Amino acid sequence: MAKQNKQQQSSDKLKNTVATETTTKQFGGLMPVFICLGITAMVFANTLSNKFVNWDDDKNFYENPYVQNFTSEFFVKNTIEIFSQPVIGNYNPLSIFSLAIDKVIYGFDNPGGWHFTNLLLHLICVFFVYRIVISLGLNCKGAFITALLFGIHPMRVESVAWITERKDVLFGAFYLPALWLYIKQKKYPTTKRTFLIFLLFGLSLLSKIQAVMLPLSMLMVDYYLDGKLTYKNFLSKLPFFILSLVIGIVGLFALAHEGSIEAADNAYPTYTRPFIGSYSLLIYLIKSVIPFRMSPLYPYPTTMPSWFYLTVIVYFLFAWFIWKKYKEGERVWVFGLGFFFVNVFMLLQILGAGQGFIADRFTYIPYLGIFFIIGYYASKYLEVPSKKMMTTGLLLVGTLAFAGMTIKQNTVWKDSENLWTHVLKYYQQVTLPWGNRANFRRSEGRILEALADYNKAISLQPSAQTYNSRARLYFDVSSSPDTLQLALSDYEKAIELDPKNGEFYSNRGATYARLGNLAKALEDFNKALEFNPNNKDGYLNRSVLYYNTGQNDLALADMLSYLKIDPFNADLWFETGRIYASKGNWTDAMTNLNKAIAIDASQGIYFYQRCLVFINMNNDAQAKQDALMAIQLGYPSVAPDVKQRLGIPQ
Numbered sequence: 001m002a003k004q005n006k007q008q009q010s011s012d013k014l015k016n017t018v019a020t021e022t023t024t025k026q027f028g029g030l031m032p033v034f035i036c037l038g039i040t041a042m043v044f045a046n047t048l049s050n051k052f053v054n055w056d057d058d059k060n061f062y063e064n065p066y067v068q069n070f071t072s073e074f075f076v077k078n079t080i081e082i083f084s085q086p087v088i089g090n091y092n093p094l095s096i097f098s099l100a101i102d103k104v105i106y107g108f109d110n111p112g113g114w115h116f117t118n119l120l121l122h123l124i125c126v127f128f129v130y131r132i133v134i135s136l137g138l139n140c141k142g143a144f145i146t147a148l149l150f151g152i153h154p155m156r157v158e159s160v161a162w163i164t165e166r167k168d169v170l171f172g173a174f175y176l177p178a179l180w181l182y183i184k185q186k187k188y189p190t191t192k193r194t195f196l197i198f199l200l201f202g203l204s205l206l207s208k209i210q211a212v213m214l215p216l217s218m219l220m221v222d223y224y225l226d227g228k229l230t231y232k233n234f235l236s237k238l239p240f241f242i243l244s245l246v247i248g249i250v251g252l253f254a255l256a257h258e259g260s261i262e263a264a265d266n267a268y269p270t271y272t273r274p275f276i277g278s279y280s281l282l283i284y285l286i287k288s289v290i291p292f293r294m295s296p297l298y299p300y301p302t303t304m305p306s307w308f309y310l311t312v313i314v315y316f317l318f319a320w321f322i323w324k325k326y327k328e329g330e331r332v333w334v335f336g337l338g339f340f341f342v343n344v345f346m347l348l349q350i351l352g353a354g355q356g357f358i359a360d361r362f363t364y365i366p367y368l369g370i371f372f373i374i375g376y377y378a379s380k381y382l383e384v385p386s387k388k389m390m391t392t393g394l395l396l397v398g399t400l401a402f403a404g405m406t407i408k409q410n411t412v413w414k415d416s417e418n419l420w421t422h423v424l425k426y427y428q429q430v431t432l433p434w435g436n437r438a439n440f441r442r443s444e445g446r447i448l449e450a451l452a453d454y455n456k457a458i459s460l461q462p463s464a465q466t467y468n469s470r471a472r473l474y475f476d477v478s479s480s481p482d483t484l485q486l487a488l489s490d491y492e493k494a495i496e497l498d499p500k501n502g503e504f505y506s507n508r509g510a511t512y513a514r515l516g517n518l519a520k521a522l523e524d525f526n527k528a529l530e531f532n533p534n535n536k537d538g539y540l541n542r543s544v545l546y547y548n549t550g551q552n553d554l555a556l557a558d559m560l561s562y563l564k565i566d567p568f569n570a571d572l573w574f575e576t577g578r579i580y581a582s583k584g585n586w587t588d589a590m591t592n593l594n595k596a597i598a599i600d601a602s603q604g605i606y607f608y609q610r611c612l613v614f615i616n617m618n619n620d621a622q623a624k625q626d627a628l629m630a631i632q633l634g635y636p637s638v639a640p641d642v643k644q645r646l647g648i649p650q
Contacts, residue, residue, distance in 0.1 A: 049112060205243065
């Protein structure tokens with residue numbers, strides 16, 4: 001009877017505290033959230049000076065041809081390509097599309113602009129967290145505390161400061177308003193709002209697969225506001241579950257195609273995955289309060305520690321605690337922990353994917369549930385005179401500590417050097433950070449430092465990719481046959497470890513070509529394309545060999561094969577146009593030169609070659625325009641007879 005009374009009191013209290021827009025105004029309107037947004041912006045302001053990093057930023061955008069060449073000329077083609085294929089095992093086309101828009105606005109020389117977009121999207125998420133919490137019945141103090149924690153918690157850094165993790169803040173910027181509108185829909189249902197919620201859900205799914213959990217989050221809202229879940233609650237979410245299932249299957253196929261699931265499963269036997277999940281769950285719970293030892297990478301241990309198995313008790317304790325709070329009618333706890341779990345469950349690496357078994361970014365949406373609990377009780381204790389001072393002190397100390405940790409953690413993402421050096425503070429026996437830092441140092445021309453890192457990575461675990469990377473260093477700096485021989489030796493070791501990788505054969509072929517062994521070079525280029533018919537560098541390298549040996553028809557065929565894979569190489573469109581012109585095929589020459597100029601209109605030689613084609617097509621008026629443009633762009637070799645024919649002063 002006492003328990004029943006307690007549940008009834010909890011239910012009555014919840015009904016009396018469900019907020020409306022009018023209630024929000026009574027507590028000061030939107031001023032608290034604007035203060036929260038201002039603090040969050042200040043805490044993350046130092047991310048705006050960060051650069052790109054060589055961890056997936058390259059594959060996602062600055063080496064992605066569909067982002068690189070995203071212009072009005074190729075808008076439709078590139079948009080279709082972006083939405084029709086995954087990138088490194090992830091189908092998040094809207095995120096890639098947003099990066100392409102950043103490329104148009106900021107270019108690759110202004111990474112600060114890209115970081116600004118991430119921060120802006122994060123602020124949008126913070127705003128809607130505040131609105132959600134208000135709509136769930138907390139007063140402005142509780143909503144402010146929840147939103148501020150969501151905004152500045154150190155575990156946010158990876159999602160905001162890493163441009164590749166645009167998908168976190170972007171999917172959140174659709175996911176959270178969809179959830180807020182769903183809460184409003186429960187109070188004031190309209191067909192228009194239903195459509196808008198579903199639209200936002202779809203956009204969220206296209207930003208990151210993690211959004212599939214929205215219907216479960218909606219069910220948690222149903223429980224919190226109604227005090228129960230019914231068959232009708234589940235049935236009303238059926239269209240959302242169906243869309244989640246479809247996108248989830250697409251995502252799993254993308255991961256499987258990339259080999260990410262297989263790679264993770266090979267780390268440990270399948271029977272150990274639930275224990276990895278329980279350990280991850282425990283770590284996420286602890287880090288919500290004490291965010292310790294934050295790293296961009298948490299690699300799997302070489303062998304599974306025995307105490308991992310002991311963490312399985314976390315599942316039972318977590319379930320028991322939620323059940324206990326459910327029986328006691330403590331909806332805040334059930335909702336908060338339930339929301340956390342349903343949003344983090346698929347990220348516990350029970351179905352493994354990727355190179356790490358935990359990641360700070362996985363908590364971006366899930367932590368909202370835990371922060372809601374903190375916000376609720378903090379606002380409650382602030383109303384109790386005997387607890388107000390202590391609560392205020394804890395909030396102040398916690399906020400300052402979190403803000404300081406976040407500002408410091410932002411600097412980890414300053415550039416690739418800082419990123420991988422930070423990882424090496426904790427994981428010196430893992431090859432990935434050594435290899436990636438070496439790649440960055442090589443790109444900076446710091447050859448000896450890069451070589452030392454490559455050597456360290458190889459000493460830890462010889463791998464085909466590391467040998468290939470060190471070979472590229474030797475190849476790039478080679479000034480003598482001896483250095484090229486070092487490159488050749490490393491490429492041979494890479495091939496020995498991975499004998500079906502076309503890239504390695506193509507690279508070794510290029511080394512043979514520089515050593516003057518054209519027969520061996522051609523043999524390797526053929527082998528590269530046999531193993532990987534989509535290896536564009538293989539076609540490019542072989543086309544150069546053919547072109548330099550006077551086999552223009554074969555060179556042309558390889559160039560065209562390259563352009564089918566990557567149609568944005570202006571130089572190759574120019575070269576194919578020039579070859580067509582040498583054969584007297586003026587129509588194809590003109591077509592290909594037009595494509596070269598459409599991609600890059602800054603090369604005077606392109607205009608001059610097209611000028612010559614116009615002359616041979618007896619179109620002197622267009623030829624003169626191109627000749628003048630070539631001269632304007634600084635091309636110095638316009639022939640005197642061409643100037644004379646076109647009436648251009650000598």
